[in-house]
Amino acid sequence: MEVDVLKYPAVRNYIAGQFVADASARTLEVFSPISGAVISTVPLSRMDALNQAVEAARGAFPAWSAMPIKERVQIFYRYKTLLEKHLTELTALVREENGKTTDEARAEVEKAIELTEFACSLPQLVAGEMMEVSAGVECRVDRKPLGVVASIAPFNFPNMVPHWTVPNAIALGNCMILKPSEQVPISAGRIAELLKEAGLPDGVLNIVHGDKEIVEAICDHPDIKAVSFVGSTKIAKVVYQRATSNLKRCVALGGAKNHLLVLPDAHVDMTASNVAASMSGCAGQRCMAGSAMVAVGAVEPIISRLVEEARKIVPGKNLGSVISRQAKERIERYITEAEQAGAHILLDGRNAVVAGNEDGYYVGPTVIDHVTPDMAIAREEVFGPVLAIIRAHDLDEALAIENASNYGNAASVFTQSGGLARYVMENASAGMIGVNIGVPVPREPFSFGGWNESKFGACDITGKSSIEFWTQLKKVTTKWNPESRTNWMS
Template sequence: MKYPAVRNYVAGQFVDDSGSRSLDVFSPLSGAVISTVPLSGMAALDQAVTAAKAAFSAWSAVPIKERVQIFYRYKALLERDMKELADLVREENGKTYDEARAEVEKAIELTEFACSMPQLIQGEFLEVSKGVEARVERKPLGVVASIAPFNFPNMVPHWTIPNALVLGNTMVLKPSEVVPLSAGKIAELLKEAGLPDGVLNIVHGDREIVEAICDHPDIQAVSFVGSTKIAKLVYIRATSNLKRCVALGGAKNHLMVLPDAHPEMTASNVAASMSGCAGQRCMAGSTMVGVGAVDSIVAKIVEEARKIVPGHNLGSVISKEAKERIEQHITEAEAAGAKVLLDGRNARVAGQEEGYYVGATVVDYVTPDMRIAQEEVFGPVLAIMRTNTLDEALAIENANPYGNAAAVFTSSGSSARYVMDHANAGMIGVNIGVPVPREPFSFGGWNESKFGACDITGKSSIEFWTQLKKTTTKWNPESRVNWMS
């Protein structure tokens, strides 16, 4: 195997799991086994939570301006080891190198934002009555948990680790068992930056460990990123155990293209949105709704999509099963009457014939009743539906159960404003196919794309990772007494 067996990380040390279950880790680029990962159970989680709980008192007592110094150093280490981090992401997830590097660059931005926390949580102070002062401060929750998905093994852990830890919490991270390698490198760099032992702990596993996290009495909050089906289950289970929870699920993002859209800009944006990270992102523009006469724009989209070549500027999907599922969506749509304008089925890359590749695919004349129009395909596939009016396009967008993102391509300010006001999604793009907010603005959708209050990043995350402490003081007995004092 290319990499050593993955180990849990507890109290600043990599440790073996005492259980007997493990899983092979495959590189989707080649289909080869590159490592193994333990599938830990409750005993390993208890060990990690105990370490996090023991570290909490001292860590939360460190002034926040001192805590962020560790993350300033950590940011520099991420920059120093950029290539190694990107190579790990590419190896275990299948991204192109440029996509993997961009993922690490986003992790750096997230870390930068965490370093600004001292300026964002200054609290409030007011003399509320003669001689009586009230103060409001934000305090950490304690031990928290973060459950990360396979599609961004470096970036998504940074949605939670920097903010939660800078705010004084200690954490147990559960990476996806499919992509466990990046988490270990993150832990190594944080220790090198000076993070005290026990503040971050990593436990690897599958469903068993996720359920244990939701049930553990000493974990105060849980964040989750994954499919909607599992997000619902995690949210219900965690909150039934009286924990805070924010659980991000899937998406079906609609790109509405009007006839007055700029052809070249629209084509490049739509093609990149549907195929970036092999379509394996919850912000992928998997569905285009053409409004009126847009045949010339569709032709340019196909032209741009032909430039996206597996093994060159298009990475692999995560597994053989994912490849088969994605290609089945295409086959079913074609059988139901859709027209495949560009077919990415049966893609092969020379020298990596066993890799899990699906080529860029464009399917036109999809109807809302088709499965490809309803379900999250999570592959480099664009399904195109046709409407006559913008209201009809918005009706299709509004009818889908998800609410992560929506976008409109147009040269009309009034049309753009109309979509901004009426699209039923938490993140909106105007002539932007992947409308991910940059820090300090937060990431999070609506409806069945997110369960729980607050967003997972940005300023909104402060509310999730902290609780308010209100203090009222009086020192001068000579002040008059009234009902407020």
């Protein structure tokens, strides 16, 4: 009997520095969105596996947290070099399990390298403070790690999003449980291998695979002190409520409906190319995608040029696949419902097929005009290469449309007027604003995080803001000179 051999070995949990099989777990097939083929299997672990990971992390914490931060980050200097050395391999893994183009997958890993580089700078950012507050009396403030923490990552960035949390949280002295998406579990194992090669002690990073059950277990586990989550708003709310009800810190990033406000004076070519790239990059599967364009006044030349640019984006060439067959069906259903509701399809990406990968999950670039704000495609996160164009008579109406969204991740304005740009910067209801930029992602050390229902919890997930989330303050007041003048402070 002939047995099919999968392209990648069965995914295993990573606990105490070793890959371990979970014999009691159910398993799930892992598909490559490029071809639709099964490439591996992943365990759907239960509480027992999480308990083992937490015990390993608790055991590693005393020695790891006691190590000076300048010594801890030396591991990340070495790790950064390993990421650079294995860039091509890591890029291929991201492409295989997520479906990105090679260029997009490479950019994701390069961003992970930048995030690691920021972690190497943490000793300069968390130096303690000390002041003589009264004669002979000193106060000192230091940042201390929380203990065992957890990071729940999504499918759309299998390499980058773990690097939003792993380097910073661990460099700051915590030990971590990473729960990757069960749809893209392969990259996480390679991250763990490279960190171990860089010198990370066993137990400091542990990986537990699973689905809803393991996420709930993380939120409930009494020894996990903080949880970060990236995913849909629906699940982010549940995670935030469950984790905080168990008295944990939590920052939960949800979905988005990012509005690109296009004014009549916008540069035609620059705007068209930026909007097309924003709506289609990573197949639209990113929370910073520009999925709603608000056309202010007479912008017909820009829309025409936009459609021309979008036609250059070809599935299987410079447009990757979406994550699953179910995602493809859902995205195409949004397009059909908008068309039935009266919107005009300027470019239709439904029923896309890529020669040689006919079973892959592809949706072509789609531009839909005359979408009204009440349509589902205008309000809900589609998460595909689809742009809904909503018409507005003036800038205030455009901002009212943007402000009415439940989300608040990003918003951009395209104009050559500094005054109008400033007006949008001040009045858009979003945490990240762009001017003539379709994807306004902050670079380190600036932090990533939205507003409204795009983020739940205090602090952002990256950059300087993350330091506050992953640490707690210890304040020490000392007096050694009994002969010093005394007052109410001493």
